[in-house]
Amino acid sequence: MRAHCPKNKSIETEVCIIGAGAAGITLAREFIGRPFRVSLLESGGFEFDSETQSLYEGSNVGRPYHSLDAVRGRFFGGTTNYWAGNCRPLDEIDFEPRPWVPYSGWPFDRAHLVPYYQRAQPICQLGPFAYNPEPWDPTGNSRLQFKGDRIIHRILQHSPPTRFGQVYKDDIARATNVVAYLNANVVEVETNETAGKVTQLRVACLQGSKFWVRAKVFILATGGIENPRLLLLSNGVQKTGLGNQHDLVGRFFMEHVGERTAVFLPLNPEIDTAFHEPHNIGKISVMGFLSLAREVQQREKLLNLSVSLSPLILSLRTAASVYGKPLLESARHTDFDAFTRHLGYMLADLDDIAVSSYRHLSGSGRPLRLFQLRCTVESAPNPHSRVTLAPERDILGKNRVRLDWRLSELEKRSLERSLEILATEVGRAGLGRIHFSLRPGSDWTSPGGPHHHMGTTRMSADPKKGVVNENCRVHGVSNLFVAGSSVFPTFGYAHPTLTIVTLAIRLADHVKSIIKNQSS
Amino acid sequence: MRILNIISRRSFLVTLGWLIPFGFMRPVHALAKLRELSRPDPLTLKLAEIFIHKDSAKIVGQAYLQSFPGEADIHFLVDLICPFQAARQSEIIKTDGMKLRELLFLQQCQDFEYGRVVKVQGWILSQTEARLCALVALL
Numbered sequence: 001m002r003a004h005c006p007k008n009k010s011i012e013t014e015v016c017i018i019g020a021g022a023a024g025i026t027l028a029r030e031f032i033g034r035p036f037r038v039s040l041l042e043s044g045g046f047e048f049d050s051e052t053q054s055l056y057e058g059s060n061v062g063r064p065y066h067s068l069d070a071v072r073g074r075f076f077g078g079t080t081n082y083w084a085g086n087c088r089p090l091d092e093i094d095f096e097p098r099p100w101v102p103y104s105g106w107p108f109d110r111a112h113l114v115p116y117y118q119r120a121q122p123i124c125q126l127g128p129f130a131y132n133p134e135p136w137d138p139t140g141n142s143r144l145q146f147k148g149d150r151i152i153h154r155i156l157q158h159s160p161p162t163r164f165g166q167v168y169k170d171d172i173a174r175a176t177n178v179v180a181y182l183n184a185n186v187v188e189v190e191t192n193e194t195a196g197k198v199t200q201l202r203v204a205c206l207q208g209s210k211f212w213v214r215a216k217v218f219i220l221a222t223g224g225i226e227n228p229r230l231l232l233l234s235n236g237v238q239k240t241g242l243g244n245q246h247d248l249v250g251r252f253f254m255e256h257v258g259e260r261t262a263v264f265l266p267l268n269p270e271i272d273t274a275f276h277e278p279h280n281i282g283k284i285s286v287m288g289f290l291s292l293a294r295e296v297q298q299r300e301k302l303l304n305l306s307v308s309l310s311p312l313i314l315s316l317r318t319a320a321s322v323y324g325k326p327l328l329e330s331a332r333h334t335d336f337d338a339f340t341r342h343l344g345y346m347l348a349d350l351d352d353i354a355v356s357s358y359r360h361l362s363g364s365g366r367p368l369r370l371f372q373l374r375c376t377v378e379s380a381p382n383p384h385s386r387v388t389l390a391p392e393r394d395i396l397g398k399n400r401v402r403l404d405w406r407l408s409e410l411e412k413r414s415l416e417r418s419l420e421i422l423a424t425e426v427g428r429a430g431l432g433r434i435h436f437s438l439r440p441g442s443d444w445t446s447p448g449g450p451h452h453h454m455g456t457t458r459m460s461a462d463p464k465k466g467v468v469n470e471n472c473r474v475h476g477v478s479n480l481f482v483a484g485s486s487v488f489p490t491f492g493y494a495h496p497t498l499t500i501v502t503l504a505i506r507l508a509d510h511v512k513s514i515i516k517n518q519s520s
Numbered sequence: 521m522r523i524l525n526i527i528s529r530r531s532f533l534v535t536l537g538w539l540i541p542f543g544f545m546r547p548v549h550a551l552a553k554l555r556e557l558s559r560p561d562p563l564t565l566k567l568a569e570i571f572i573h574k575d576s577a578k579i580v581g582q583a584y585l586q587s588f589p590g591e592a593d594i595h596f597l598v599d600l601i602c603p604f605q606a607a608r609q610s611e612i613i614k615t616d617g618m619k620l621r622e623l624l625f626l627q628q629c630q631d632f633e634y635g636r637v638v639k640v641q642g643w644i645l646s647q648t649e650a651r652l653c654a655l656v657a658l659l
Contacts, residue, residue, distance in 0.1 A: 265643075339583070339641055342576035349571045350624055350649060423644035427632035430625070437642040 001173050002181045005205035009212070013039040013179075014515055016201060016215035018186050018230070019222035021078020022497055023483035023504040025164045025172065026123060027219060030508030032175040036515050039213055040172065040180040041203060043222075044075030046165065051206060055185065055394050058225070058401035062385065064447035065255075065405055071451040072223055076182065077165020079223070079451070080497070085161025087124055087498040088131055088154070089117050093294045093304060094378070094492035100301035101410070103252065103381035104490045107461045107470035113502055120501040124159045125167075127284035131155055133275065136286050142274035143288060146429045150296050150421060154306065156495070158278065158285035183207070187398055189218065189234035189242055189480065198242075198480045204396050216518060217511055221483040221504070224253070224453025228387045228486065229401050231457065231467075231474075243457070243474040248467050250387040252458050253403065254379045254491065255449035257411050262373035262419055262436035264309060264426065265344055267351050269369040271431070276309040276371075291493070292418055300421070303414040305377040306493040307422060312370040340435070344368050347433065373434070375419070376450070376493040380410045387456050405449075412444050452496050457486040472507050483507055560659055562613045564598050568656050570621060581657030584640050584650040597655045601648055624648060 014036035017024045024040060031038045044052045056069040073081040090110065097105030118129045130136070133153040137143060143153050172180050181203075188202040201213040220227050228250035232241035241249050266273075275288040289308040297304060379385075385406040389399035416438055423434035438444045460466025463475035468487050474480045483504050485496040560568070571577040585592050591600070602609055612620065631637060631646035638650050 336641075339579065340643075342573070342579045343643060345573035345576040346571065346580050346653060347649065349573055349577070350621060350628065350652075420644065424632050424635065424637060427637070427644065427646060428629055430629055433643050433645060435642045435644070 001169075002179060005181065005184055005203070005207070005209045006211040007209040010200070011039060011211060011213045013037040013213065013215045015039070015217045015219065015511060016041065016213050017219045017221055017483075018201070019043075019078065019220070019226070019484075020076050020165065020180060021073075021221060021223065021484070022080050022164050022500050024219075024221035025077070025168050026120075026501050026504040027221065027483060027508050027511075028175075028178050028180070029123075029168055029171055030505060031512070032171065032178055034177060034512060034515075035519075036177065038175075038178040039215065040178060041184040041186060041201070041213065042076050042180060042182050043185045044073075045182045046076050046169075048073070048075055048081075051395070052183070055396070056226075057394065058403060059390055059392070060403050060405070062404035062406050063445070065403060066448045066451070068225065068401065068403060071453075072225070075165070076169065076180075077163055080162060080164040083159075083161050083497060084495075085124075085159035086156050086495040087126055087159050088156040088494040089113070089129075089502070090492045090494050090499055091291075091294075091304060093297060094490055094494075098298075101303065101380050101490065103383070103458075103465070106489055107459060113499075113506070116502040116506045117498065119505050120498055123162070123501050123505075124498055125162045126157045126159055126498075127282075127286075131157070133288055136281050137275050137288070142272045142276075144271075144273065144276070144290070144426075144429075144431055146425050146431075148425070148428075150293055151425045152291050152293050153275070153288055154291050155286045155288050158287065159497075184211075185396060186222075186230060187233070187396055188236065189220075189230060191234070191237050191242065191477070193237060195238040195242060196476060197478050206395065215479075217479050217481065217514060219481045219483055219507070219511070220457075223484060224456050224486040225387055225401055225403065227482055227484060228456040228467075229389065229399075232389050233398055243467050243477055243480070245476055246464050248383075248458070248465075250456050251383045251385070252381045252455035252489075253385045253387050253405055253453065254381065254455040254488075255405060256452050256491075256493065257377040257379055257407065257415070257445050258450050259375045259377070259415060259438075259446060260310075260372055261438055262307075262375065262434055263312070263340075264371040264373055264432055264434050265340060265347075266369060266371070266432040267347055267430060268432075271369075273309055273311075273371070277311070290422065292421060296421060300417055302417055303378045303380060303410060304492040305375055305414060305418050307418075308374045308376075309371040310374055312372050336435075340370070341368055343433065351430070373419075373422075373436075375415060377411055377415050377418075378490065378492050380408055381455060381458070381490060382406055382408055407445070412438065450495075452485065452491075454485040454488040454491050454496060457482045458489045459487045460489060471510050472503065481507060481511065560594065561598075563602065563609050564594055564655065564659070566613050566615075566620065567598065567601060567652060568659055570617060570624065570652070571656055574656055577653045577656040579657075580640065580645075580650070581653030581655065584638065584645075584654045585657060587638070587640060588654075591651065591654060592658060594655060594658050597651050597658070601651050601655070624652070 015038045017040045020042035028040045058068040073079045092110045095106040187204045198218045204210045231249045234242040278287045390402040392400045419436045457467040627648045628646040636647045
């Protein structure tokens with residue numbers, strides 16, 4: 001590990017990885033012990049530093065979003081220093097071209113990634129690669145029991161969460177062929193005169209020194225906003241930015257839409273929902289959630305989404321203030337708490353199972369048992385949702401970013417229709433009733449998102465449709481690769497980290513074969 | 521004035537005496553009839569009796585009627601809830617509460633299955649349960 005930048009030196013290596021987050025550290029670890037040298041460049045040190053973090057600052061001109069310097073971690077380990085640890089692979093349908101989702105589809109299917117997903121599991125400190133509910137809940141008794149097959153059960157696994165910078169720091173430090181340079185900010189990717197090959201990186205330190213890195217292979221792994229930023233900043237030869245010959249770099253910015261606008265009132269207040277709450281099976285922490293069957297998504301032309309249950313044991317009015325503004329607004333306008341209580345009693349009168357349970361609640365002042373439904377909707381690829389360079393400069397003199405996050409009507413319709421279908425199935429199965437209310441107009445989502453930045457260097461075999469090819473190599477540049485969620489063309493509802501690690505393993509295999517072929 | 525000139529005051533009163541039973545009394549008859557009609561019939565009462573928490577059902581029903589004011593009619597609602605022939609309706613009147621609850625629960629589930637749902641204050645409810653509540657609200 002090198003905490004101090006070399007001064008005016010040029011470093012020679014075979015592979016250079018830019019960024020020491022989940023993708024960068026996974027790549028570096030995959031290269032440990034290989035017969036080639038690896039340089040891992042990290043902008044920050046081992047701890048948070050506000051000056052380094054300020055390099056993330058930028059402006060938002062689209063949908064309301066978080067401050068850009070507050071959504072990523074710019075030090076060793078990257079954003080895994082903060083992540084919650086939720087892991088799940090993408091679904092089959094997430095890889096497929098869907099006629100109702102423009103620009104959808106990956107160059108390969110999910111089955112192709114499964115061996116890499118299996119290798120990613122232990123890296124994220126997870127259990128076996130098993131994401132159907134059966135192995136985790138053989139009896140099925142603690143799941144909501146639906147009629148028919150429109151609603152399906154899924155699970156996610158919880159990583160401890162793995163802090164990549166802490167857990168794998170020693171592996172990197174001990175590796176004889178890997179050198180990590182801290183406080184090293186890549187400010188430009190320099191190319192030959194045709195922009196067809198990267199020759200070196202220009203690296204600057206906040207203390208003022210600078211150095212260059214020459215390598216055979218360069219891998220960009222700096223996140224969904226910084227990856228396109230660095231490509232756009234690298235415009236010495238390709239004036240529109242490196243790899244941007246088709247004006248795609250920075251476009252298709254996507255983020256999950258997370259909403260807490262729905263509530264589930266069970267008919268039976270003693271319903272067993274243990275499967276839907278975080279729980280341990282052996283040493284593995286898992287949690288169940290609901291989704292729509294692929295046939296329903298296809299028939300209704302919907303985006304993929306997940307719905308998890310979160311107990312609301314407080315008075316709903318109080319819970320609303322804790323859990324979210326939409327619910328609070330609902331409570332304010334309709335006296336939600338009182339109405340819901342009346343609804344519960346009324347429904348219990350019509351249901352023999354529930355009637356005795358509700359009877360003892362009646363008049364007791366005890367709160368109803370409710371669940372908040374936490375919905376995560378994928379967002380559709382949208383070329384107008386994008387990251388561009390702003391005229392403002394950071395302390396290294398480089399243009400900051402401007403984020404223009406946009407959603408289409410498809411996300412709103414998908415959420416609304418999916419909740420209607422879920423409400424219908426919940427009622428049909430005699431499980432209870434569902435409340436939801438989206439705010440009218442374009443401001444229907446809560447501000448921000450869960451910090452999942454995707455799509456800005458999207459993958460496609462066709463250079464006119466993607467920035468990188470199926471091997472994550474930048475189209476038109478022979479030795480530049482991109483790792484991380486910026487290559488996701490579509491992504492479903494799953495949290496991206498497991499797929500980021502999976503793709504990094506796959507890319508590492510590919511780079512190993514390139515180096516091997518070059519050597520032989 | 522002209523009529524009064526033609527017929528005497530006495531004959532006017534005699535005529536009035538004849539007219540009352542056939543004409544002027546008709547509104548009184550209609551009122552009685554209306555009162556009889558608006559009195560809940562046994563089927564309506566049977567359906568409303570299903571609720572132990574009548575106040576709760578009433579509040580939900582009032583909310584439903586705000587959204588669907590065109591259904592604010594007891595007989596119309598009963599026909600919507602139990603669109604059966606008279607003979608079938610009389611069977612329901614004789615059914616015990618438990619059995620009726622089972623029938624209605626089945627109908628609620630079928631409502632969801634066939635998309636016969638309504639949104640009341642953000643809650644997705646079956647038409648049957650919402651209309652039953654509306655019935656209670658109108659009684």
